[in-house]
Amino acid sequence: xxxxxxxxxxxxxxxxxxxxxxxxxxxxxxxxxxxxxxxxxxxxxxxxxxxxxxxxxxxxxxxxxxxxxxxxxxxxxxxxxxxxxxxxxxxxxxxxxxxxxxxxxxxxxxxxxxxxxxxxxxxxxxxxxxxxxxxxxxxxxxxxxxxxxxxxxxxxxxxxxxxxxxxxxxxxxxxxxxxxxxxxxxxxxxxxxxxxxxxxxxxxxxxxxxxxxxxxxxxxxxxxxxxxxxxxxxxxxxxxxxxxxxxxxxxxxxxxxxxxxxxxxxxxxxxxxxxxxxxxxxxxxxxxxxxxxxxxxxxxx
Amino acid sequence: xxxxxxxxxxxxxxxxxxxxxxxxxxxxxxxxxxxxxxxxxxxxxxxxxxxxxxxxxxxxxxxxxxxxxxxxxxxxxxxxxxxxxxxxxxxxxxxxxxxxxxxxxxxxxxxxxxxxxxxxxxxxxxxxxxxxxxxxxxxxxxxxxxxxxxxxxxxxxxxxxxxxxxxxxxxxxxxxxxxxxxxxxxxxxxxxxxxxxxxxxxxxxxxxxxxxxxxxxxxxxxxxxxxxxxxxxxxxxxxxxxxxxxxxxxxxxxxxxxxxxxxxxxxxxxxxxxxxxxxxxxxxxxxxxxxxxxxxxxxxxxxxxxxxxxxxxxxxxxxxxxxxxxxxxxxxxxxxxxxxxxxxxxxxxxxxxxxxxxxxxxxxxxxxxxxxxxxxxxxxxxxxxxxxxxxxxxxxxxxxxxxxxxxxxxxxxxxxxxxxxxxxxxxxxxxxxxxxxxxxxxxxxxxxxxxxxxxxxxxxxxxxxxxx
Numbered sequence: 001x002x003x004x005x006x007x008x009x010x011x012x013x014x015x016x017x018x019x020x021x022x023x024x025x026x027x028x029x030x031x032x033x034x035x036x037x038x039x040x041x042x043x044x045x046x047x048x049x050x051x052x053x054x055x056x057x058x059x060x061x062x063x064x065x066x067x068x069x070x071x072x073x074x075x076x077x078x079x080x081x082x083x084x085x086x087x088x089x090x091x092x093x094x095x096x097x098x099x100x101x102x103x104x105x106x107x108x109x110x111x112x113x114x115x116x117x118x119x120x121x122x123x124x125x126x127x128x129x130x131x132x133x134x135x136x137x138x139x140x141x142x143x144x145x146x147x148x149x150x151x152x153x154x155x156x157x158x159x160x161x162x163x164x165x166x167x168x169x170x171x172x173x174x175x176x177x178x179x180x181x182x183x184x185x186x187x188x189x190x191x192x193x194x195x196x197x198x199x200x201x202x203x204x205x206x207x208x209x210x211x212x213x214x215x216x217x218x219x220x221x222x223x224x225x226x227x228x229x230x231x232x233x234x235x236x237x238x239x240x241x242x243x244x245x246x247x248x249x250x251x252x253x254x255x256x257x258x259x260x261x262x263x264x265x266x267x268x269x270x271x272x273x274x275x276x277x278x279x280x281x282x283x284x285x286x287x288x289x290x291x292x293x294x295x296x297x298x299x300x301x
Numbered sequence: 302x303x304x305x306x307x308x309x310x311x312x313x314x315x316x317x318x319x320x321x322x323x324x325x326x327x328x329x330x331x332x333x334x335x336x337x338x339x340x341x342x343x344x345x346x347x348x349x350x351x352x353x354x355x356x357x358x359x360x361x362x363x364x365x366x367x368x369x370x371x372x373x374x375x376x377x378x379x380x381x382x383x384x385x386x387x388x389x390x391x392x393x394x395x396x397x398x399x400x401x402x403x404x405x406x407x408x409x410x411x412x413x414x415x416x417x418x419x420x421x422x423x424x425x426x427x428x429x430x431x432x433x434x435x436x437x438x439x440x441x442x443x444x445x446x447x448x449x450x451x452x453x454x455x456x457x458x459x460x461x462x463x464x465x466x467x468x469x470x471x472x473x474x475x476x477x478x479x480x481x482x483x484x485x486x487x488x489x490x491x492x493x494x495x496x497x498x499x500x501x502x503x504x505x506x507x508x509x510x511x512x513x514x515x516x517x518x519x520x521x522x523x524x525x526x527x528x529x530x531x532x533x534x535x536x537x538x539x540x541x542x543x544x545x546x547x548x549x550x551x552x553x554x555x556x557x558x559x560x561x562x563x564x565x566x567x568x569x570x571x572x573x574x575x576x577x578x579x580x581x582x583x584x585x586x587x588x589x590x591x592x593x594x595x596x597x598x599x600x601x602x603x604x605x606x607x608x609x610x611x612x613x614x615x616x617x618x619x620x621x622x623x624x625x626x627x628x629x630x631x632x633x634x635x636x637x638x639x640x641x642x643x644x645x646x647x648x649x650x651x652x653x654x655x656x657x658x659x660x661x662x663x664x665x666x667x668x669x670x671x672x673x674x675x676x677x678x679x680x681x682x683x684x685x686x687x688x689x690x691x692x693x694x695x696x697x698x699x700x701x702x703x704x705x706x707x708x709x710x711x712x713x714x715x716x717x718x719x720x721x722x723x724x725x726x727x728x729x730x731x732x733x734x735x736x737x738x739x740x741x742x743x744x745x746x747x748x749x750x751x752x753x754x755x756x757x758x759x760x761x762x763x764x765x766x767x768x769x
Contacts, residue, residue: 222668223668228695228698230707231691231692232691232711237688239683240712244707244709247703247705
């Protein structure tokens with residue numbers, strides 16, 4: 001067991017973990033009543049570990065060397081805020097699924113944040129689906145502090161009616177030869193208001209980073225609003241960093257094609273939106289999660 | 302166009318850094334006050350409305366905070382800047398009348414020769430005042446006005462009053478307010494309906510004194526169906542004392558007109574270049590911005606196009622080179638305020654020796670601006686492991702019938718390419734300079750030949766010492 005896990009295990013009363021992104025005070029609070037989930041080194045967890053924000057509150061997950069685990073974050077009731085920190089020791093592998101379909105705030109402007117801290121060779125895949133949210137800020141940040149780490153984020157966002165959603169996704173490369181991509185696909189329709197902030201940060205230690213950020217949004221109605229901020233912050237030269245962003249509507253030619261083959265306009269539009277969104281989660285290993293998302297996508301207006 | 306020898310062939314860094322004796326600076330004090338503003342206005346015998354505008358701007362300047370975002374401006378002591386200085390008594394229409402030392406400066410920079418060869422008109426500003434202005438007879442007879450702003454205010458007051466600081470209002474930001482209070486000199490270019498200038502016109506701005514501030518105002522009005530290409534060059538010698546450039550460029554592009562604004566800004570390494578450039582683009586008109594930012598300690602420059610007429614178009618092409626101690630915070634702002642408007646942004650940046658280059662852009666589509674198409678590309682080359690490149694594009698889209706694409710990349714020179722060129726007999730420095738010039742080619746080729754040569758030469762100068 002590495003130092004990190006030992007420290008967590010022995011420090012239930014006075015736990016201080018330093019991270020540049022979250023204040024020390026938060027970690028102090030963690031010790032008071034936060035759930036600490038520990039995955040022992042080399043463990044291969046057969047079933048997903050469930051984090052229910054409404055029941056567990058803020059949560060700290062420590063994954064030991066070489067362990068593999070699927071974590072599923074849900075929220076079965078109203079919450080004020082949510083914070084999850086995942087620490088991955090060397091060569092650990094985590095698949096983190098965020099089911100934001102039912103996440104609800106008990107007041108205005110719910111903020112849910114997750115941060116992963118990756119040691120050498122650790123890997124994390126984030127999959128998220130955001131539906132039916134209003135006044136909601138959701139954030140994910142991976143801090144790759146050991147070399148050869150990898151953090152991929154795949155995000156599906158579907159905003160309808162008067163929903164207001166803000167999504168912030170950041171990969172911070174703070175060690176040599178790390179990889180990571182961020183891929184967001186979103187739809188904004190009706191009067192929805194969506195803000196997507198994507199970030200690639202490569203520090204002076206981040207030489208050899210290979211990173212990409214892509215934000216694709218379909219803007220389906222004139223009263224919907226989208227604000228996209230794909231940012232790069234690069235402090236060294238031996239890197240590959242790129243980003244792309246597109247904001248478009250469905251192409252009338254494609255709609256016409258489907259209609260010409262006997263599919264009525266409304267259904268054609270829905271099929272196209274489904275096709276556009278589904279592809280972002282194509283590598284997700286959890287069929288139950290995918291089924292739930294696809295069910296949401298086929299929801300009748 | 303036949304040109305036997307490149308005008309800028311012998312250009313080197315010393316040409317820009319060379320300074321003249323600036324005895325006249327003794328007569329001018331640093332710092333900003335209402336008396337100074339009144340003195341400038343009085344000296345220029347300006348109409349009352351302009352004095353009122355200056356005082357209004359000064360009040361706004363005093364009330365506004367320094368921008369909290371962007372590069373660090375804490376080293377810029379605004380009380381140490383000399384806001385106004387005159388190095389000669391008046392403006393000349395012939396080159397011979399220009400005072401000898403000023404003439405030498407511009408001759409070293411190649412301005413009169415460029416005028417003879419490729420330009421329709423030339424203006425040259427030294428410190429706060431235009432020292433030379435001329436326009437070929439062929440164009441003035443067609444109603445084109447190319448004047449110093451001070452002269453234009455006297456001779457074409459109504460026209461100036463109609464457009465002056467309408468595109469960039471004085472309360473836009475702190476440095477626009479500062480500009481509104483103490484602007485001096487600059488260019489007024491009016492191209493009447495249907496007139497197409499086939500040769501570019503140029504203005505060159507030169508700061509000479511230490512701790513100087515230059516606040517020239519460029520007002521370009523291109524009427525319906527007219528065409529113009531305006532080029533601006535800027536430089537200043539290095540003193541080790543901070544200088545400030547807070548110019549303002551306003552371009553009004555009328556219906557179906559076409560304007561191209563090219564600039565090569567090569568201020569000294571102790572200049573803060575906080576410039577504001579904006580264009581209003583009418584129906585079916587086309588505005589092009591082509592810019593190279595090489596000098597300055599800190600640059601904050603985001604040319605803006607407001608596409609306010611149906612079918613208006615804007616192209617922004619820019620290069621930024623951040624060398625040791627420099628921060629080049631540049632970008633493009635495009636506001637699609639009408640349907641069927643199109644924009645294209647191509648920005649290339651280089652950082653070397655610890656320099657910081659930042660692309661900061663805004664792309665806004667208004668709710669009623671349907672069927673807009675916008676493409677933004679920014680590429681960054683980072684030439685060593687100490688340098689830095691940030692990309693901060695902001696896209697605010699409020700209409701669904703649009704097509705927006707943004708693509709950015711950052712990386713370093715490909716070692717295999719460098720090796721390939723070196724295997725063919727180049728040394729490493731030459732090989733890198735050639736690859737950098739190739740990287741910038743898309744934008745450099747949009748400059749007139751002579752200026753492209755100048756820019757290439759400047760980049761080669763910046764690349765010197767890149768190996769080691």
